[in-house]
Amino acid sequence: xxxxxxxxxxxxxxxxxxxxxxxxxxxxxxxxxxxxxxxxxxxxxxxxxxxxxxxxxxxxxxxxxxxxxxxxxxxxxxxxxxxxxxxxxxxxxxxxxxxxxxxxxxxxxxxxxxxxxxxxxxxxxxxxxxxxxxx
Amino acid sequence: xxxxxxxxxxxxxxxxxxxxxxxxxxxxxxxxxxxxxxxxxxxxxxxxxxxxxxxxxxxxxxxxxxxxxxxxxxxxxxxxxxxxxxxxxxxxxxxxxxxxxxxxxxxxxxxxxxxxxxxxxxxxxxxxxxxxxxxxxxxxxxxxxxxxxxxxxxxxxxxxxxxxxxxxxxxxxxxxxxxxxxxxxxxxxxxxxxxxxxxxxxxxxxxxxxxxxxxxxxxxxxxxxxxxxxxxxxxxxxxxxxxxxxxxxxxxxxxxxxxxxxxxxxxxxxxxxxxxxxxxxxxxxxxxxxxxxxxxxxxxxxxxxxxxxxxxxxxxxxxxxxxxxxxxxxxxxxxxxxxxxxxxxxxxxxxxxxxxxxxxxxxxxxxxxxxxxxxxxxxxxxxxxxxxxxxxxxxxxxxxxxxxxxxxxxxxxxxxxxxxxxxxxxxxxxxxxxxxxxxxxxxxxxxxxxxxxxxxxxxx
Ligand code: B12
Numbered sequence: 001x002x003x004x005x006x007x008x009x010x011x012x013x014x015x016x017x018x019x020x021x022x023x024x025x026x027x028x029x030x031x032x033x034x035x036x037x038x039x040x041x042x043x044x045x046x047x048x049x050x051x052x053x054x055x056x057x058x059x060x061x062x063x064x065x066x067x068x069x070x071x072x073x074x075x076x077x078x079x080x081x082x083x084x085x086x087x088x089x090x091x092x093x094x095x096x097x098x099x100x101x102x103x104x105x106x107x108x109x110x111x112x113x114x115x116x117x118x119x120x121x122x123x124x125x126x127x128x129x130x131x132x133x134x135x
Numbered sequence: 136x137x138x139x140x141x142x143x144x145x146x147x148x149x150x151x152x153x154x155x156x157x158x159x160x161x162x163x164x165x166x167x168x169x170x171x172x173x174x175x176x177x178x179x180x181x182x183x184x185x186x187x188x189x190x191x192x193x194x195x196x197x198x199x200x201x202x203x204x205x206x207x208x209x210x211x212x213x214x215x216x217x218x219x220x221x222x223x224x225x226x227x228x229x230x231x232x233x234x235x236x237x238x239x240x241x242x243x244x245x246x247x248x249x250x251x252x253x254x255x256x257x258x259x260x261x262x263x264x265x266x267x268x269x270x271x272x273x274x275x276x277x278x279x280x281x282x283x284x285x286x287x288x289x290x291x292x293x294x295x296x297x298x299x300x301x302x303x304x305x306x307x308x309x310x311x312x313x314x315x316x317x318x319x320x321x322x323x324x325x326x327x328x329x330x331x332x333x334x335x336x337x338x339x340x341x342x343x344x345x346x347x348x349x350x351x352x353x354x355x356x357x358x359x360x361x362x363x364x365x366x367x368x369x370x371x372x373x374x375x376x377x378x379x380x381x382x383x384x385x386x387x388x389x390x391x392x393x394x395x396x397x398x399x400x401x402x403x404x405x406x407x408x409x410x411x412x413x414x415x416x417x418x419x420x421x422x423x424x425x426x427x428x429x430x431x432x433x434x435x436x437x438x439x440x441x442x443x444x445x446x447x448x449x450x451x452x453x454x455x456x457x458x459x460x461x462x463x464x465x466x467x468x469x470x471x472x473x474x475x476x477x478x479x480x481x482x483x484x485x486x487x488x489x490x491x492x493x494x495x496x497x498x499x500x501x502x503x504x505x506x507x508x509x510x511x512x513x514x515x516x517x518x519x520x521x522x523x524x525x526x527x528x529x530x531x532x533x534x535x536x537x538x539x540x541x542x543x544x545x546x547x548x549x550x551x552x553x554x555x556x557x558x559x560x561x562x563x564x565x566x567x568x569x570x571x572x573x574x575x576x577x578x579x580x581x582x583x584x585x586x587x588x589x590x591x592x593x594x595x
Contacts, residue, residue, distance in 0.1 A: 003268065003269070010508065011506070011508035011509065011510050011513050031268060033266075033323050035323070038413050038513075043415075046217045046219060046220055047323050049216060049217050049270060050216055050217055050220050050221060050264075050265055050266050050269050050270055050320070050323060051265075051266045051268070051269035051270065051323060052265065052268075052269045052270040052271070052272075053269075062510070063509075064508075064509045064510075067509065
């Protein structure tokens with residue numbers, strides 16, 4: 001059973017998707033540590049340290065995801081979490097931008113996988129299992 | 136007449152309170168110097184003699200209960216993983232059990248920290264780290280280090296339960312005295328300190344009382360059932376909650392200014408009072424205690440004055456004459472029995488007490504932090520919001536003996552230069568005039584209703 005940390009980053013209050021992700025991942029046998037909405041990078045990182053999580057799933061819905069996620073990977077490395085997989089999804093940037101560009105930017109920032117708006121979380125479950133099995 | 140005698144073996148004084156169970160009143164109180172160096176019973180007997188002489192009508196003593204903070208009280212080290220999470224949870228378990236937390240360590244223990252632990256005179260180590268099912272590598276590493284160090288003090292293991300068996304093997308192989316209890320933070324941000332507190336108290340009763348020579352008192356007093364600060368916390372909780380048909384006072388705060396430390400206890404949820412404020416951090420205990428080892432009237436006088444600049448000191452010191460602050464503090468620290476004998480010296484003590492109050496409250500209350508986000512300002516609260524606290528109760532020699540204790544206690548209030556601190560905005564002040572709070576915490580173990588009534592009658 002893999003432990004994963006989920007939450008919504010920054011000043012973002014969109015709570016519905018977070019509840020659904022929690023539910024779906026639990027159904028798939030994950031040990032879900034949900035830090036909820038309005039979470040800072042530090043909250044994600046501290047939670048992952050104490051719970052020995054294998055992956056962090058960041059949600060951002062309100063358009064400021066890029067700003068909120070800046071240096072997150074660097075901060076994780078600093079905290080001894082370089083082995084922890086990092087994912088992001090939701091509506092991570094403002095408006096409708098070309099997603100391949102967005103994906104590239106987030107990958108440069110150290111995210112392992114970047115999901116476009118409207119991604120079904122079931123779809124990501126397969127990726128997570130695959131990534132964690134390799135690790 | 137059936138009298139229940141309550142005894143508090145304090146660091147300076149042994150204090151007695153006699154309660155008449157039938158008449159439901161306090162017969163009298165007395166005190167004598169604590170005599171740990173020779174035989175604690177000397178001080179106790181002297182105080183008892185005083186009490187009996189002053190109240191010849193006092194009949195047979197039916198029961199005795201005692202608490203103690205003599206010989207330095209209970210000193211602990213708290214070890215966790217993340218500073219704000221398991222290390223904080225471990226620290227709260229120690230404080231809630233009435234201990235003084237000498238060291239807090241996070242992550243992997245280093246050689247330097249182990250050396251520090253070896254040199255310090257702590258009584259118990261509390262080892263935490265990891266949620267249940269979470270990180271176990273760190274706590275196991277620390278257990279190994281502690282086993283190698285062989286500190287000669289009991290270790291309470293209150294971390295990730297998945298690591299418990301391995302730690303069990305490590306400590307039993309090293310023949311270390313250890314206790315494995317519930318994780319202080321079993322789930323993220325969930326505080327679970329009851330079992331750890333229970334074991335701290337058990338070790339205190341069976342080992343530490345003996346090691347400090349206070350157990351000699353037990354033949355006369357029966358078991359010493361808890362550290363004094365824990366009885367104060369229990370008294371405060373009883374007074375806040377009430378018992379059966381006797382109503383309590385609701386959310387309240389107790390501030391105890393002593394010679395070595397200042398303790399602050401609050402009973403209350405402390406949840407945000409405004410809807411736009413978001414709560415952060417580890418869950419807060421309903422009955423919360425913090426202890427400041429650098430804020431005390433005598434043993435910590437030097438440390439205390441070093442916290443404030445001479446300019447700031449003057450804000451607390453209402454005497455006009457110039458005073459050499461460092462010298463006056465040193466005089467108190469070098470001579471802990473010192474009693475002020477001039478107006479100037481009394482004013483100096485008052486200034487120290489006001490600083491103890493102001494600073495200890497700053498460290499106890501929660502704070503709000505404004506975060507500027509793309510969507511405007513957001514408010515995050517860490518710790519307890521105590522703005523609505525109804526009562527602030529003062530105890531400890533300097534408050535009890537002061538002609539105007541409320542002037543000192545006013546330092547707890549909201550301040551214009553400390554806007555982000557969630558301090559009480561308009562509390563009523565009560566003084567523990569008869570110095571009975573610890574005694575009432577003890578009495579409350581068996582006679583909660585009576586203890587509650589007596590507190591309501593005598594706190595003024
Ligand atoms: C309901 C809602 C609100 C409610 C939220 C109530 C609440 N507490 O939850 C309220 C009214 C508060 C709100 C406020 C705002 N909102 Co709004 N809101 C919506 C709305 C209509 C639905 C969101 C929702 O619940 N969807 C249903 C859930 C199930 O889907 P989801 O959140 O997308 O999550 C799923 C997937 O995205 C995915 N997913 C999410 N995270 C991750 C992570 C990973 C790793 C993976 C694999 C998948 C994944 O899985 C989830 C489950 O299926 C959307 C529009 C829309 N139709 O999506 C706008 C929307 C998200 N909001 C928007 C905006 C702009 C705002 C505000 C800034 C408006 C304002 N100016 O005040 C504020 C921001 C407030 C704040 N501080 O966060 C924009 C964001 C635009 C952008 N990103 O460019 C949207 C897209 C509307 C729009 N088209 O403009 N909002």
